[in-house]
Amino acid sequence: MLQAVDTFAQQRAELIQTYVRQVWNVWKSLTPADWWNDAVTLGAASQAARFEMAFLETVGRLGVSYADAMLGMAGVSSDGAYDVSYVAPRQGTTPLRVMERVADTYRGLAVQSPSLRPDSWDALEGADLSTVTGWLRASLDRLEDIANTDAQMTAHRLALGRFSSKGVTQYRRVIHPELSKTGTCGLCAVASTRVYSTRSLMPLHSNCKCGVAPITTVNDVGKDITEKDLERYYELAGSTSAADLKNIRLQVQTNGELGPVLAADARKDGRTVSNWTPPDRKTTREQAKRIISNYRAYEDMYRELLDDGAESVKRTVDGRTRVFKRTRKATMVQSRNFYRTYIEVLRNEWPDL
Secondary structure, three states: OHHHHHHHHHHHHHHHHHHHHHHHHHHOOOOOOHHHOHHHHHHHHHHHHHHHHHHHHHHHHHHHHHHHHHHHHOOOOOOOOOOOOOOOOOOOOOHHHHHOHHHHHHHHHHOOOOOOOOOOHHHOOHHHHHHHHHHHHHHHHHHHHHHHHHHHHHHHHHHHHHHHHOOOOEEEEEOOHHHOOOOOOHHHHHHOOOEEEOOOOOOEOOOOOOEEEEEOOOOEHHHHHHHOOOHHHHHHHOOOOHHHHOOOOOOEEEEOOOEEEEHHHOOOOOOEOOOOOOOOHHHHHHHHHHHHHOHHHHHHHHHHHHOOOOOEEEEEEOOEEEEEEOOOHHHHHHHHHHHHHHHHHHHHHOOOO
């Protein structure tokens, strides 16, 4: 049982690492000036969003395989296929806009040093190099956070759906201290003592590494796993009794993008809301429609740079002011191609749009 849980956790971590490395190779190819150029960052974000579609489908298949293994341990049949079609994991935004947050993070730090605007990495040294390296590190951290959160939400959504389809109505959180740099957080440790309904997603937090395990009338396969990792957290309750952890009150809020989250991260991305609907193919189609609806505007901006020779093109698209700037032609062409390819993939997924 422990081996199955650990294997799934490790495989998921490896998928996340591979995806982050693939996407970061795109972002780190940008020059310092490119990070301020919407023509380039839109292309990079488009490539990242396209890669994420395949990444999340793979994570989803892994989530169902894990669910089937856990169901088998609980004595529940896991025969039959389960739909793992791509679903954008967040509400109230789009995958493209989420991926642009990598550049937003860089810019948000850079505005604090307005005199530091190098054109190339070679121009940096000493304290300036250290400062800009910090901006890049924060951007990579943001990418890792997005990848982990989206993967967690996808794997859990499909695993819980699989549990529910087999008549399982309850589950528990399974903590993974070995996957976190500082071990499992106290909130997760406390949450792992609770029982949840498969109709509700597990409350998450930033970079959460927890898994899920089904509870049936005769088996609670996650209980023994969880109890093995709780000793270090007993001090949260001021006691050495596991039972006292159950007396700690957890605050769960509903984030507008992510749904139920442990309160410390409730406002991290998006506002808190009273009602939240889990994402599905219908909501994903609406997000794809929103992205595709902006295609003509962005195409015209790229055309003005590449074909008309404009030095800069400024336009408000979908409520956000964009500034496309002339740069190296190869970079502009590549960025436009990244964007076009992403739009083509969305149209292939939803031919009616």
